[in-house]
Amino acid sequence: xxxxxxxxxxxxxxxxxxxxxxxxxxxxxxxxxxxxxxxxxxxxxxxxxxxxxxxxxxxxxxxxxxxxxxxxxxxxxxxxxxxxxxxxxxxxxxxxxxxxxxxxxxxxxxxxxxxxxxxxxxxxxxxxxxxxxxxxx
Amino acid sequence: xxxxxxxxxxxxxxxxxxxxxxxxxxxxxxxxxxxxxxxxxxxxxxxxxxxxxxxxxxxxxxxxxxxxxxxxxxxxxxxxxxxxxxxxxxxxxxxxxxxxxxxxxxxxxxxxxxxxxxxxxxxxxxxxxxxxxxxxx
DNA sequence: GTTTTAATTGCAACAATGATGCAAATGTAA
DNA sequence: TTACATTTGCATCATTGTTGCAATTAAAAC
Numbered sequence: 001x002x003x004x005x006x007x008x009x010x011x012x013x014x015x016x017x018x019x020x021x022x023x024x025x026x027x028x029x030x031x032x033x034x035x036x037x038x039x040x041x042x043x044x045x046x047x048x049x050x051x052x053x054x055x056x057x058x059x060x061x062x063x064x065x066x067x068x069x070x071x072x073x074x075x076x077x078x079x080x081x082x083x084x085x086x087x088x089x090x091x092x093x094x095x096x097x098x099x100x101x102x103x104x105x106x107x108x109x110x111x112x113x114x115x116x117x118x119x120x121x122x123x124x125x126x127x128x129x130x131x132x133x134x135x136x137x
Numbered sequence: 138x139x140x141x142x143x144x145x146x147x148x149x150x151x152x153x154x155x156x157x158x159x160x161x162x163x164x165x166x167x168x169x170x171x172x173x174x175x176x177x178x179x180x181x182x183x184x185x186x187x188x189x190x191x192x193x194x195x196x197x198x199x200x201x202x203x204x205x206x207x208x209x210x211x212x213x214x215x216x217x218x219x220x221x222x223x224x225x226x227x228x229x230x231x232x233x234x235x236x237x238x239x240x241x242x243x244x245x246x247x248x249x250x251x252x253x254x255x256x257x258x259x260x261x262x263x264x265x266x267x268x269x270x271x272x273x274x
Numbered sequence: 275g276t277t278t279t280a281a282t283t284g285c286a287a288c289a290a291t292g293a294t295g296c297a298a299a300t301g302t303a304a
Numbered sequence: 305t306t307a308c309a310t311t312t313g314c315a316t317c318a319t320t321g322t323t324g325c326a327a328t329t330a331a332a333a334c
Contacts, residue, residue: 048285112240154312
């Protein structure tokens with residue numbers, strides 16, 4: 001889906017900053033940090049504008065944050081946009097990339113009596129296939 | 138285990154700030170935020186000291202952070218100290234508390250070819266038994 | 275195409291937080 | 305009690321999240 005369509009769907013104004021952020025995230029096959037997105041973005045935006053664009057896109061659940069070790073922040077398109085189910089995230093300890101594992105659904109957890117779950121976040125850390133290959137060569 | 142013993146085990150100096158932080162976290166039956174810990178702490182410590190104590194305790198894996206929605210930060214004793222297995226965390230959307238679900242082990246996820254996992258973090262969001270009870274009354 | 279209106283931008287400014295250098299204070303072991 | 309290494313508190317700075325406001329821009333109405 002094109003950035004314009006996504007923005008329209010939520011009645012958000014089509015500004016170049018928002019459109020750019022969505023385009024960059026869509027094009028990437030991994031979650032990107034704020035800086036990685038800024039670098040790939042055409043045009044230079046004020047810090048505040050950039051920050052507010054993210055905030056808006058998050059509020060409307062177009063993108064979502066993934067945090068690793070409470071430091072590294074990466075962004076990816078949200079399920080509501082990609083139409084996929086709740087999925088696990090994978091963080092590679094080698095190359096520090098984050099990927100949405102669309103084929104790895106979040107499992108159901110059996111909670112103690114009285115607890116009810118609404119949503120579950122799963123972050124798997126390890127070595128990605130890319131880095132594994134490089135090690136074997 | 139007493140705070141002193143924990144510090145000794147890692148050859149960390151027994152300072153009142155470190156000891157206090159560990160004591161407060163140990164006494165609580167839920168994960169606490171930095172402010173919650175500071176409030177319960179006897180004595181007043183400089184912002185930097187407090188911050189550095191946390192950093193040290195985290196480095197030595199005595200405590201660990203749990204982040205919810207990338208905003209709320211809570212701390213709990215680490216597995217290496219409590220001797221428990223990798224467990225899920227539960228965040229209550231009502232009372233905003235975080236608990237270590239020691240009885241809810243992290244499940245194994247089947248990753249795509251080439252990926253290997255080292256560690257998995259699970260955060261389950263929902264309603265805790267306390268809040269559920271209050272609603273039913 | 276022009277006008278109108280509401281949302282967005284860029285800027286200034288501030289708060290909160292993470293981080294470091296350094297002298298004074300403290301914990302630990304000799 | 306002394307000696308040494310670590311930690312503390314303070315000053316200071318960088319980064320990041322946030323808001324108010326006037327200027328600008330997007331979208332809708334004409």
